[in-house]
Amino acid sequence: MAVKLLQQDIKRYNWYIWRFVIGCIALLSIMILLIAFQVFGPLPSFRELENPKSDQASQVISSDDQVIGKYFVKNRTSVTYKQISPNIINALIATEDTRFYQHSGIDFQRTFSIVLYNLIGKKQGGSTITQQLALNLFSERSRNPFKRILQKLQEWITAVKLERNYTKEEILTLYLNTVDFGAYNTFGISSASRTYFNTTPDKLTPDQAALLVGMINGPGIYNPINHPENATNRRNFVLRRMGEEGFLSTGQADEFKQKPLGLIFHPIDHNEGMATYFRAVLKKEIQKLLVDKEIMKPDGTTPYDLDRDGLKIYTTINATMQQYAEEAQQEYMRKLQAQFNAHWKGISLWKSIPTFKTLLDRGMKRSDRYIALKQSGASDEEIQKDFETPAKMNIFTWRGDIDTVMKPIDSIVYNKMMLRNAMMSMDPTTGYIKAWVGGTNFEHFKYDQVKMGTRQVGSTAKPFTYAVAIDNGFSPCMQIANEPITITGYGAPWSPRSSPTETLPGVITLRTALARSQNWVTANIMDQVKPQPVVDLIKKMGITSTVPPYPSICLGTFNASVFDMTGAYSAFANEGLWTEPTYLLRIEDKNGNVLYNNTPRVVQALNPQSAYVMTYMLKGVVDEGTGYRLRRDYKLMNPIGGKTGTTNDNSDGWFIGITPQLVTGVWTGCEDRDIHFRSTRLGEGANTALPIFALYMKKVYADTKLGVKKNVDFAPPKSGVAITLDCSVYSQQQKGTGEVEKKLDF
Known part of the structure; x- marks a missing residue:
């Protein structure tokens, strides 16, 4: 009887248990159905699954295909599956989801055996990689237990959808591109590889991969910078799991465990890296361009977000030349600042x-x-x-x-009392800007002096006046008395000054006058050609700042930017063609679709003969004038033209150098014009700006891969040159002309 009662109790309890299990399954099924019908909130649509949203850093790409900077809210850059080392894939699967290739998004065997796994030491989380991806892409982990249960079920459904829409390789790639690596605004395997090891995902070694994968479960507690011991232990756990799953031999795993972390830590920051000033200017330019051109996403109504939409921005900057420009600035400005400090000491x-x-x-x-x-x-x-x-x-x-x-x-x-400096280098034939150094340190002095700032240009303006004269038939060999002059007819009479120690006495040629930067001869030429034609030429050559039609502009009393002045000089080196200085080539979306193509403007500012004669005049500056230290001190003996510039009280020092393949402008001065060197010997452009040009060009010429040839001269125009450049021949011609005139007069 007792046995019979016991059997009845067992049956009754079994029925209760089965009813409870069936009820749970039914409740779970109902919940899943309700979630599937989006009763508890929307699920990702098919379109969203095809195009998952995740903030992507936009990349600034140099002409030699290097990423020189990024714009981001989250520092994330996507890579393809082929760009990811198998070591990363193996470490991830061994640690996070050993049955990844067997399940279809939900691993029920994993779910029900998770307790057993943890008991035997195979530490596994409750979610598959696909479920973690669903959470990363479409939701944030809720702290409310009930909401978290609903969220978990939503993840299940989303994970199944992901498995139906993506291959296993695509899911792994999406996951590694979206995962958060914690501090330093590091998202995705590409950014993590660069931040912690200064490498790319395809080059990660097993121990490096193990460290990064180990951080996924706890980016804070396993951070190798703040918690190196935790990070080492976690890395070694991942290496052990890779050995247990057959991705490494036991010997290999043990060998990698003995290695130090080997960090090459380099956090990505907007204030750091290459071409910081350029990138800041470029960002404002692109943001304005996206609005002005009404460039929208495929839906036609949503504007692009430069910090979130993963745009690819292709520029003309050459990363190697940019590096050389920054190095040249740092090398010389360190010495010049020491001169300045010593000059003002006491x-x-x-x-x-x-x-x-x-x-x-x-x-x-x-x-x-x-x-x-x-x-x-x-x-x-x-x-x-x-x-x-x-x-x-x-x-x-x-x-x-x-x-x-x-x-x-x-x-x-x-x-x-800190000296500032700016420099720009460009190809005169294409207008492509190769290097842009907008200041001495972007973190401390953010104002860009290449394009955003303007300063008085001094004697770098003189070639514009001489170019108008050459265009009107003047010869570089023409001789003019170097004596004081007063120009009237433009308001108050104007009489330029000339330093007694720098003034050449007697009659000198135009080439010598430009080479030695003689104010009186330059003013004499201005008096003959008149201010308005000079202003017209200056504007044709791309100077955008205000240039009033007064005689004093021949000595550079107007302000202009390094950007405009360098662009203007490029017309001399390019047969009179001014090609708009260009730094942006095109913009693509994250899928490679072209959103914008840039086409620079081209203006025939000077006729080819006049431009060629001006290159001859500017070479005189380097051969025998104020730019001679390029030859004497820096041994640059190849064809180079240029012009120094020094403004009143030595407030600004300039040098703009031209070669057939590169035109480079350099400016140096303090933030305020009232603070400056007290002597011209130290404050002149030949001392404050020219050396940076020289150091830069020496580096460029030494790197033959850049293709900037050292011994190429400016080519004369195909139509020939009618203006006499040989001054001995010119003298004979003038003498002959004079004798003929005397006979005719007689």
Whole structure:
């Protein structure tokens, strides 16, 4: 009887258990159906599965196919399956989803045996790689338990859809492109490879792959920079799993475990890397272009987001030449700043610079510190006290940034006394800009001096006046008395000055006058050709700033940018053709579809003969004039033309050099024109700007892969040159003409 009752109880309990199991399965099925019908919220559509949303960094690509920078909210760049090392794939599968190739998105065997797996040491998460991808792409992990259960079921359905729409290789690629590697704004395997090992995903070794895959479960706790011991232990666990799954032999796994982490840590930052000033200018240009050209996504209504949509921006910048330009600047500016500091050592800035207090007040009111204090409601007295109170700060030096303690007002003085520099190099025939150095340090001095800033151009303007004269039949061999001149008819009479120590006495040729930068002869030429034709030529040659039609413009009293001045000189080297300086070639979307193609403007600014004669004139500057130290000090003996420029009080130093294949402009000066070298010997363009050009060109010529040939001269126009360039022949011609005129007069 007791046995019978026991059997009845067992049957009854079995029925309860089965009812509970069936009920759970039914509830689960109903829940899945409700979720599938989107009762608890929308699921990703087929289109969204085909085009999953994930923020992608836009890439700036150089002409030699190097990524020189990115624009991003999340530093993520997609790669293809073939660009991923098998070591990464093996490490991921061994650690995260050993049955990845067997299941269809949901691994029920894995789900029900997860406890057993953990007990025997095969640590596995509850989600498959496909489920993790679903979470990464379409949702964020909820902290609410009930919502998390619903979310888990949504992930199941999405995972199944993903498996139906993508191959296993595509799912692995999507996952590795979207996974978060934690700190330093690092998303995706491409960014992680670059940040932690300065390499690409296809070159990752097994131990490197193990470290990165190990970070996926805990990007914070397994970060190799902040927690190297945790990262090492986690890496070794992944290596052990790779050995257990047959991706490595036991010996190989043990060998890799003994290796140090081997980090080559380089976090990606907008303030770091190559061509920082250029990238900042380019970003504003593209954002404006996308709006002005109404470039939209395929739906026709959504604008592109440069920081999120993974655009590919192809530029004319040559990464190698950019590197050489930055190196040349750093090498010489370090020395020049030392000269400047020694030049001012022991001299009172307050007594020597009458406007110094005004400059400091202006600098203080422009500072972020002042603006923040003002917004907080601080009084002028409180702000002044704050600027007089020592504080911790980071300052720029040519030996590297320094953390120090100093008064904020003293930091403004320090920055005011820092020399600034800008440089641009371009191909005169195509207009393509090869190198762009907009300043000395983007993190500390963000203002771009190549295109955004304008400064007085000084004697670099003189060739424009001579070019108009040549265009009107003047010969470089024409002789003019180098004596004072006063020009009237344009407001107040104008009489240019000429340094007594720099003035050549007597009668000199136009070529010598330009070579030695003689003000009086230049003014004499201006008096003959008149200002308006010179202004017209300057505008044809791409100068966009205001240039008034006054005689003084022949000595460079107007302002212009390095961008415009370098572009203008390119017309001399390109048979009179001004080709718009170009740095953007095209923009593509993340799938390679072309969104924008750039076509530079071309203007015939000068006739080819006049342009060729001007190259002869500008070569005289280097052969026998103010640019001679290119020959003497830097041993650049090949065909080079150029022009130095030094403005009033040595506030600005310029050098623009031309060769048949490259035109390069360099400017140097302080932020404020009232702060400058006190001697022309130190402040002239030949000392402040020319050496950077020289160091850059030496590096470029030494690298034969760049194809910039050293001994190529400017080619004369096919139509020939009617203007006499041989001054001995010209003298005979003039003498003969004079004798004929005397006979006719007789």
